[in-house]
Amino acid sequence: MKGHIFKRGCTCKKKRKCTCGAKWAFVVDIGTDPLTGKRKQKTKSGFRNQEEAEAAATTLIYELSQGTYVEETDQTFSDFAKEWLPIYSESKEVKPGTIRVRLHEIGKLLPYFAQLKLKDITRKMYQDALNDLKEQGYSDRTREGINQTGRMIFRKALELEVIKKDPTEFAYVKRDKKTIEQLEEEEIPKYLEKEELALFLRTAKNYGLELDYLVFLVLAYTGIRVGELVALKWKDIDFLNHTISITKTYYNPNNNTRNYQLVTPKTKKSRRKIVVDEVIINALKEHKEVQMKVMEHLGSDYYNHDFIFAKMERLHGYPIVIKTVQNRMARLLALADLNQELTPHSLRHTHTSLLAEARVSLEQIMDRLGHTDDQITKNVYLHVTQEMKKEASQKFSELMRSLR
Template sequence: MKGHIFRRGCTCKRKKKCICGAKWAFVVDIGKDPLTGKRKQKTKSGFPSHEEAEAAATTLIYELSQGTYVEETDQTFNDFSKEWLTIYSESKEVKPGTIRVRLHEIGKLLPYFAQLKLKDITRKMYQDALNDLKDQGYSDSTRDGINQTGRMIFRKALELEVIKKDPTEFAYVKKDKKTIEQLEEEEVPKYLEKEELALFLETAKNYGLELDYLVFLILSYTGIRVGELVALKWKDIDFLNHTISITKTYYNPNNNTKNYQLVTPKTKKSRLKIVVDEMVISALQEHKEVQKKLMEQVGDVYYNKDFIFAKMERQHGYPIVIKTVQNRMARLLALAQELTPHSLRHTHTSLLAEAGVSLEQIMDRLGHTDDQITKNVYLHVTEEMKKEASQKFAELMRSLR
């Protein structure tokens, strides 16, 4: 492997001692150009001494001999992040919503690194960026997401041999330590007690607008997500075996009725077949008859794509948008606006826990592999049950005196 060390730009020709202050450099053969067959060389200068230039050249030669040499590019973070996003979206089954999140997270890193070369971004620079985001008030979860996206970008750059070192390797998201009081008061998501749920469903049945009762009945009795509900089609209902299959979810960030997408569920575990009560099946059958009459009435105007929760007035047949479900619940719960349609998913969890269903079975029914919020609801309900059992035992013992 050929190479040599020299003073770059030295003007002290044929003099024993350099007095012009030229720095040391090296040039090393690094192989052949695959297109021309000509030899390729790597030159690096700026070394203050012959020894340092020699050491750097030796390191390069060693990397070449071991097959670990990486010729870093001058690609900027901004340019490579665009390239990465394309690779990311094409290499796996990624939903449009996830792409939007990744774009948002890249946008938070751009002010720090946009025009910097990837190879020039150091571990300290990356860690300082994460720390600055905390100082700006971004939440732990938001910074976790930004860091996750940053890691994926730099790891792909490392894999493609665009850089030698990953600046995110030892990075961490700085978080404030929770006090004992905060740990003891771990937030439990809002949900309805069974009496409140019964009253809510009764209100939806008597005072709800079109589809309200069926929407909230299914959300309550299955615990599925609103996007999964809106995407349901009649082929997903097994009237004989009383099951509902979850195979897709609805995506429409702009709430444009006609401009929607059906995408895969949130996770693989979210693909479910849920057994439901006879009451749910009966309500679905009744709605199917109503929908059938509407289709006969409007004829070809009906957008017939088999949707269960299809619009009954304007734009007949198109699936209702998620915003509609949120607005309808706000209307029915005017006195409890902190609740959302997702609260019914937590309500379903709490009622299953109260019925004695194990946490593992609940998470399986909801399509979770590991979800802290579900665990918090479950633990809250079971703790209350333990307290009640303790009180009943104490009352029993007192009655024996």
């Protein structure tokens, strides 16, 4: 492997001692250009003395002999991030919503690194960026997402041999220490007690608008996500065996009724079949009869794509948008004088709490909800079962007191 050490730009010619202050450099053969067949060379200068230049050249020659040499590029973070996003989306089954999140997170890193060369971004620079995001008030969860995206970008750069070192390798997200009260508030989401749920459903039945009662009845009795509910089609219902198949979810970030997408569920575990009560089956049957009459009346003006929760007024047949479900729930909570901070997702937590109260195991609940591992669901379950343990303790004490 050829190479040599020299003084770059030395003007002293052949004098015994250099006085022009030129720096030392090296040039090393690093292979053959596949297009021209000519040798490729790596030159690096700026060394203070001959020993430094020789040491650097020796390191390079060793990396070449071991096959570990990486020729870093001058590509900027911004340019590489643009290349990474389609690679990321094509290599996995990534949903449009996830792509939007990744774009948002890249946007948070751009002010720090946009025009910097990837190879020049150090571990300290990356950690300082994460720390600054905390100073700006971004939540732990948001910063964790930003860090996750940053890690994926730099690891792909490392994999593609664009850089030698990953600046995210030892990065961490700083967290504030929280009090026990704060932890309890955050970890146990709000949900409806069974009496509150009964009141909410009565309110939906008596004062609800188009489809309200059926929507919230199904959400409450199945624990499915609102996106999964809106995407349901009649072919997903097995009236004979009382099951609902969850095979897709609804995506429509702009809430434009016509411009929706049906995408795969959140995770592989989210594809599932749920056994439902006869109450749900009967309510669905009644709705189907009403829907058939509307379809018969409108004929070709009805957007007939088999959706269960389809609009019955204007743009007939299109699936209702998630925003509508959220607005309808807020209206009904106000009418029932219930906690207006609750959302359709709160009915999922409500379903968890009531199953736990009915002594259904955590494993069965996770399977029904389509979870592999979800800390919030576990926290709801543990909270409810802890209250049940207190009840058991009280009953035991009452029993012992009756024996005195």
